[in-house]
Amino acid sequence: MDPSIPSPSIPPMRYSRLASTNDPPSTEEADAILKSYRLLIVNRHKFKLALGFDERLETYRAIRAPIRRLPMETLGVILGFAARDYKGLIRGDWLAAFCRVSRSWWEAAKSMHSLWNDVCIDRYKPLYNDVATWLGRSGTLPKTLRVKLQSNDGREDLLCCKDDHLIGLGYTYADKNPDDDNGDEDAAESTGTPDGDDDDEYSDLPPDSECILVKIQLAKLLLEGPPVDTLMVTFKSSRCLRELFRSIKFQAISKGISWPGIRRLVLRMDGEAGVWVEGRDPSASMFKYLPSRSLSSLSMTLIGDTHWDYNHPINIPPSILNNLTSLKIATDLGGPQIATLLPHCERLEHLDIDYFASDQTWTQEPDCLVKRNLPPRIHLPNLLSLRVVRIPEKVAGTVLHFLHVPALVSLTIDEVSEASLSGPWLGFGRHSERDENRSSISHIFLQSLGLFSSTPGMAANLQSLAIGSREYWRIQELTVAALEDIALHLISLKRLVLVRPKGNDEPFLALCRRMEDQKTHLLPRLEHLEIIDPDSKFPLEPVLQFVRSHHEHRARSSMSDIRPYDSSKMLLVLRIFDTSDQWDTYKRSRTVRYLRKTGISVQVYPAYYRGQ
Helix, strand or coil: EEEEEEECCCCCCHHHHHHHCCCCCCCHHHHHHHHHHHHHHHHHHHHCCCHHHHHHHHHHHHHHHHHCCCCCCHHHHHHHCCCECCCCCCCCCCHHHHHCCCHHHHHHHCCCHHHEEEEECCCCCCCCHHHHHHHHHHCCCCCCCEEECEECCCCCCCCCCCCHHHHHHHHCCCCCCCCCEEEEEHHHHHHHHCCCCHHHHHCCCCCCHCCCHHCCCCHHHHCCCCCCCEEEEEEEEEHHHHHHHHHHHHHHHHHCCCCCCCCEEEECCCCCCECCCCCCCCCHHHHCCCCCCCCEEEEEEEECCCCCCCCCCCCCCCHHHHHCEEEEECCCCCCCCCHHHHCCCCCCCEEEEEEECCCCHHCCCCCHHHHHHCCCCCEECCEEEEEEEEECHCCCCCCCCCEECCCCCCCEEECHHHHCCCCHHHCCCHHHHCCCCCCCHHHHHHHHHCCCCCCCCCCCCCEEEEEEECCCCCCCCCCCHHHHHHHHHCCCECCCCCCCCCCCCCHHHHHHHHHHHCCCCCCCCCCCEEEECCCCCCCHHHHHHHHHHHHHHHHHHHHCCCCCCCCHEEEEEEECCCHHHHHHHHCCCHHHHHHHHCCCCCEEEEEECCCC
């Protein structure tokens, strides 16, 4: 630019305050800014050499950006997606950053109650005011409070490690003698309501010697803060939880406050240094401090270290168990701990058991339950869904043989066991080393539940069955006997999922031959068949042929029905590798084209892992 030629000046910018905010312009402001923007564009040849011309254009574009004109509700939905991590949980630091962008973003975030109903305490500082304010913005939505304390650099868990062997390091218990339960209510009544609202009223200990759960004011949050629907705590010693629940009950009595309790409780013990110090007396259980009718869902992960006692009890009062509708237990305890709890769970609707590395050999003893003062048959009349993970191979036929579940609708079996992780039939050795006539763990387990018995009604309600593990090294054997028993006895089945199956042509071809030879319709109500991550040698065409044969038999059998058969309700889902022979089979198969012409939905997705 020639300095002798004066630089044209750009007209002064109106509504410059909008340039430093993300607030949407009003209708009048938007019209004026649009006119100024068009004036610059029309006179580009005049102002293009002026200083700040490009910056002025970018400023006008930013002010007129569509995101400024989004309704607050829409912006709140966008923030709801942006502030979640890969687990679907709200990241507090991300949400805080979005809220600092502008006042409009802050207002949009506050309008989305679902952004504020989940909070994680990861620092050992008094956070009552912050957490109570955060959860208070969620309105009437169910609230979740997660406690997973970490060090400042976030690299290691900073859990409360205060236990008997650490008393010498300066730790002391919050209530001096947590096992002395005599006179709690009398002591509270004589104390009266404490004066003031000090943070340390829940503990009379010096701050440095407090239990970490006390230090973060968790008891005060649960008792005086917004009602919490779900509490999730990662801990090292169950003594901390006992102190927590006892402190809440003590303070509720002393303050004359009615604590409604917690609907869902999730407890996870640290696997490397976790200590479960509950005694053998159910009347002294830490759960007795919870309101008996508040807890409806309980999840416990109790994976101990090498000093884990095989027969260590898990004592939960019957008053708590009788109210549960959902129970999830993952433990490596090898004794009858789970079986001891189940007789009191008559209202249970959902049961999830992970045996981890336990062997459960006690179930092979004659009259194993009677010897332990348990009923010979555990009846769960309301159980709708059952999920069993890591079934011990040696006791697959006895581990839960005592269950009677007539209302069962959904069953998921992950048949992985510690003994089978290196077995040749899981793909690590030659397949010939595996006994071809040997029943799979899942088949034996299904038989033990009585689902294949001739007793009417045992499997009358089962509609969903999933078998297998998603771990790439764990392959489950699919035998003819197993698939035939499923097809012959589970006549109400609507959904069948096979994860990581391994086998030859026989299982599904056998079903096709049986339907053709005996003119019978197997799995008459099947609407969803899913094959997930099959072994690389698992044949795909027999599965397609079975779906075709199933469709043709169902179409013929429904010709006399008032309501004709609707093939569009049938769904076949395949998750296979796009570089495998199965993918080539899918691409070339005429059966796939035939199925789609009949209205059957065939969905194919890339698999998760590469098979052996």
